Amino acid sequence: MKIHNTLTRKKEEFKPIKKDSVGLYTCGPTVYNYAHIGNLRTYVFEDILKRVLLYNGYNVKHIMNITDVGHLTSDEDEGEDKIDVAVQREQKTPQQIADFYTQAFKEDLSKLNILEPEIWCKATEHVSDMIKLIQKIEKNGYSYIGKNGNVYFDTSNFAGYGNLANLDFESLNTMARTEIDKDKKHPRDFVLWFSIKGSKFKGHILKWTSPWGEGWPGWHIECSAMSMKYLGEHFDIHCGGVDHIPIHHTNEIAQSESATGKKWVNYWLHGEFLLMKEGKMAKSAGNFVTLKTLIDENYDPSAFRYMCLNTHYRKKMNFAFEGLDSAQNTLSTLIENIRILQEKQEGETRQGKVEDYKKKFLEVINDDLNMPKALDVIWKLIRDEKNISNQDKYGMLLDFDKVLGLGLGGIEEKLQIPQEISDLIQKREEYRKKKDWKKADEARKELLDKGFILQDTSTGTILKKNNK
RNA sequence: GGCGUGGUACCCAAGUAGCAAGGGAGCGGUCUGCAAAACCGUUAUGCGUGGGUGCAAAUCCCACCCACGCCUCCA
Numbered sequence: 001m002k003i004h005n006t007l008t009r010k011k012e013e014f015k016p017i018k019k020d021s022v023g024l025y026t027c028g029p030t031v032y033n034y035a036h037i038g039n040l041r042t043y044v045f046e047d048i049l050k051r052v053l054l055y056n057g058y059n060v061k062h063i064m065n066i067t068d069v070g071h072l073t074s075d076e077d078e079g080e081d082k083i084d085v086a087v088q089r090e091q092k093t094p095q096q097i098a099d100f101y102t103q104a105f106k107e108d109l110s111k112l113n114i115l116e117p118e119i120w121c122k123a124t125e126h127v128s129d130m131i132k133l134i135q136k137i138e139k140n141g142y143s144y145i146g147k148n149g150n151v152y153f154d155t156s157n158f159a160g161y162g163n164l165a166n167l168d169f170e171s172l173n174t175m176a177r178t179e180i181d182k183d184k185k186h187p188r189d190f191v192l193w194f195s196i197k198g199s200k201f202k203g204h205i206l207k208w209t210s211p212w213g214e215g216w217p218g219w220h221i222e223c224s225a226m227s228m229k230y231l232g233e234h235f236d237i238h239c240g241g242v243d244h245i246p247i248h249h250t251n252e253i254a255q256s257e258s259a260t261g262k263k264w265v266n267y268w269l270h271g272e273f274l275l276m277k278e279g280k281m282a283k284s285a286g287n288f289v290t291l292k293t294l295i296d297e298n299y300d301p302s303a304f305r306y307m308c309l310n311t312h313y314r315k316k317m318n319f320a321f322e323g324l325d326s327a328q329n330t331l332s333t334l335i336e337n338i339r340i341l342q343e344k345q346e347g348e349t350r351q352g353k354v355e356d357y358k359k360k361f362l363e364v365i366n367d368d369l370n371m372p373k374a375l376d377v378i379w380k381l382i383r384d385e386k387n388i389s390n391q392d393k394y395g396m397l398l399d400f401d402k403v404l405g406l407g408l409g410g411i412e413e414k415l416q417i418p419q420e421i422s423d424l425i426q427k428r429e430e431y432r433k434k435k436d437w438k439k440a441d442e443a444r445k446e447l448l449d450k451g452f453i454l455q456d457t458s459t460g461t462i463l464k465k466n467n468k
Numbered sequence: 469g470g471c472g473u474g475g476u477a478c479c480c481a482a483g484u485a486g487c488a489a490g491g492g493a494g495c496g497g498u499c500u501g502c503a504a505a506a507c508c509g510u511u512a513u514g515c516g517u518g519g520g521u522g523c524a525a526a527u528c529c530c531a532c533c534c535a536c537g538c539c540u541c542c543a
Binding site for chain 1: 471472473474479482489491493500503504505507535538540543
């Protein structure tokens with residue numbers, strides 16, 4: 001399979017370090033608030049990557065972190081810790097905040113049919129690993145301590161700093177909007193360990209003792225420490241959002257490789273942003289949409305997933321409710337087709353045709369996860385009247401859904417039918433037999449008022465929940 | 469100011485040189501007591517604008533216009 005590597009800005013053939021298994025690290029959430037659908041788009045992309053790897057037969061060891069400390073709103077030791085902000089806002093302990101939003105995050109993933117990582121790791125439970133890593137960096141001469149007591153990473157000492165992002169430091173920061181931390185030797189240096197001693201932010205609740213005094217770890221160090229702990233000092237794939245390329249991932253590489261003295265990650269994959277009409281999604285712009293917002297508007301979370309699949313992960317995706325309506329309609333049609341295929345197992349399959357579709361599907365998903373094309377393949381398959389039996393179509397669609405993750409298997413049993421509703425359906429059937437269309441239609445109308453849609457199809461009468 | 473991405477039908481969106489995917493919406497039809505669903509047909513001589521290269525351009529080159537992102541924390 002081919003994937004686009006940010007390191008080289010090219011599509012490359014994927015070659016794992018070990019023959020059949022893949023180490024995958026994906027940057028997880030900072031758990032101080034709900035995830036918005038822009039965040040979730042990235043997790044959907046990473047899920048697709050993981051599913052494609054699995055579909056290709058690899059064992060995937062997937063690690064995702066939970067950032068529950070040390071993530072300041074600015075890197076310059078003048079911002080606020082996001083967890084602390086939530087603590088003030090909600091009058092809870094840091095632990096309660098982190099637990100609550102971690103739970104909410106996991107529920108979102110589950111609703112979007114995103115596979116859970118093999119290992120979840122919390123920053124607060126790995127501070128000692130981070131300290132050990134900082135000590136290695138220190139020993140190798142890549143750090144210094146500022147007057148404020150913070151431990152900084154010395155970027156000028158690390159050859160190739162910024163290669164991931166193609167950064168040009170001569171022209172960088174000419175329009176920097178933040179004040180430069182005076183304790184840094186160079187503006188692009190970053191904090192490995194925040195010391196409480198010289199910090200303007202003495203109120204920080206979470207703190208640990210360290211060789212550099214009391215304090216807390218910088219944000220970037222957690223991903224380096226935890227990924228290496230679980231995947232080794234050299235592993236296959238690291239993912240995140242594009243925004244992480246110039247700062248977070250650039251710094252992670254510098255820290256990790258200066259600690260171990262060797263190459264850290266082979267492939268970097270980055271998911272593009274979801275944009276609203278007003279631009280990037282941000283609370284300050286008042287366009288913060290969560291999965292719950294969508295569910296409250298009666299959208300199926302899978303419709304959002306379908307929408308994500310319909311745009312390639314390296315393209316900016318425009319989110320609008322009209323687009324989500326479109327995805328929701330598409331998904332209904334898709335599910336209806338699956339239902340019909342399941343009930344009408346007929347038709348004949350011409351030799352080799354199943355293999356053709358499977359080959360085509362594999363080819364497009366292995367071409368840098370081209371899911372829009374994969375959807376093209378499944379629609380062509382559904383509408384192929386001549387070559388494939390319903391049974392084979394059904395089987396293939398469920399197989400392809402291992403990658404798409406739209407939950408196409410097991411779609412029926414969801415609906416719970418109250419007694420009153422089934423009585424009404426029964427009554428309508430009797431009217432229909434007597435050809436009393438007026439009363440039958442009244443019954444159908446009554447069902448609609450109670451939130452159920454009744455449809456007479458060629459395979460019998462079916463009941464659906466009315467979502468709109 | 470620097471760097472980068474993109475502009476394809478009414479909407480979303482593939483396609484990076486060889487006849488413009490797919491989905492939604494609309495319109496026409498088939499089926500059905502009706503409705504709905506489903507299915508079939510249909511909707512870009514055209515790919516932001518203007519030049520250029522080439523047998524051939526949405527695709528490569530140049531210029532311009534527009535939108536967005538990054539250079540602050542960020543998916």
